[in-house]
Amino acid sequence: MAKIDREDIHIICDHSNWSEPCVRKMLEEHSYNDVSSWQRFLKLLLLALGVSFTAAGVIFFFAYNWADLHKFVKLGLIEFLIVSLILTAVFVKTKPLIKKMLLLAASLMVGALNAVFGQVYQTGADAYDFFLGWTLFVTIWVLFSNFAALWILFVTLLNLSLFFYAEQVAHEWSELFLFCLLFAMNVLLLMGFILIPKPLKMAPFPSWFIQVVALAAVTISTIGLSTGIFDSPEPSFLVLFLMTMLFYGVGIWYGLKTRSLFYISIIPFSVIIILCAALLDFSNEASMLFAIGIFIVTSITLLIKILLNYQKKWAN
Structure with missing residues (x-):
């Protein structure tokens, strides 16, 4: 086996004369987290909580004492x-992780500075200006630090900037056209995060970060297509549908290639939601609602069975 998990050890233990000390030793080596793993987890958790609470404390300090502070003090x-x-x-001189966390805290403070500046001088800036300026000011730090948490902030700011620009300035954009832009932007970012590190000889991004960006793209496509089914037909819906099908096909292929159950689970689940919206748009009578319920139960059961089969196959 390439990897022994807890279930394999239990199966061997049930069908052999393995002694209890040997079973305990195998569980400690292959299944349980040791002291160093827990220490590293707690260090990262406490460091992240410290940065988050400090940034929140600064923001709440200004919110509570706003009227009593001079603008230059603010x-x-x-x-x-x-x-x-x-x-x-x-x-x-400290650990690289701590330096990156300090950059993350500084990036959060840039947002607070922009908000305070806008409140003090009443610049009249729209919300998209606030998020766009925040994005531009932290871009250099994001690129040079190459820290996954900072990239999460950067991707979030990009999405918020585009969303509020469409809501407050580009009134001629339809809702589906906005979903097309958001989906295309997140897919391009996802492809960049997966493909760019190798030719540039950079360390690959952590899997959780790639999965968060992929989940954002799938969520946007699911909401966009489910919403567009109930609206009047327009070209943006067809464009979003074609892009989604292409992305989902590549996502399933990539999940099978990398043996990742994440992509093989979220993409079919998204398809199930979209099909339910299509069935509901076809008819909202009680019989159709009953059929949709049966379809959900059957499809989810089949999906779980397929995922379990792949997990068992790849584990052995």
Whole structure:
């Protein structure tokens, strides 16, 4: 076997005369997390919570004391925090992970600085201006740090900038056209995160980060197609449908190639939701609702069976 998991050990134990100390040793080596793994997990968890709570504390401080603070104090405090975080990350000798977390905290403070600046001087900027400026100001840090958490912030800001631009400026854009743009942008970002590290000889992005971006793309396509089914036909729906089918086909192929159950599960689940929306649009009578219920139960059961078969096949 390429990898022994807990279930394999239990099966061998039930059909052999394995002694209890040997079983315990195998579980500790192949199944249980050791002390160092838990220590590393706790360090990362506490570090992430510390950065998050510090950023939230700064934001709540300004929200609570807003009326009592002078405008130069408001701007000066946040600028001092940003400069201190950047200087610490650049000049203090510490672990690379801590430096990247400091950059993440500074990136969050940039958003707070933009919000405070807009409130103090009443710039009248639309929401998309706020998120777009935030995105541009942290781009250099995101590129040079190549930190997955910072990339998550960057991708989120890109999506929010495009969404609010369509909502507040591009009134001629239809809802489906916006879904097409969001879906295309997230798919291109996903392809870049998967393909670019190898030719540039960079460390590959962690699997959880790739899966988060893929989940965002699948969610956008699912909502867009499910919404477009109930609306009047337009060219954007056909474009989104074709892009989705192409992306889903490549996603299934990539999941089989990399032996990842994640892609083989979220894509069929998305297809099930879209088909349910199509059936509901065809008829909303009680008989159709009953048929949709049977379809959901049957399809989900079949999908779980397929996933279990692939898991058993790849595990052995």
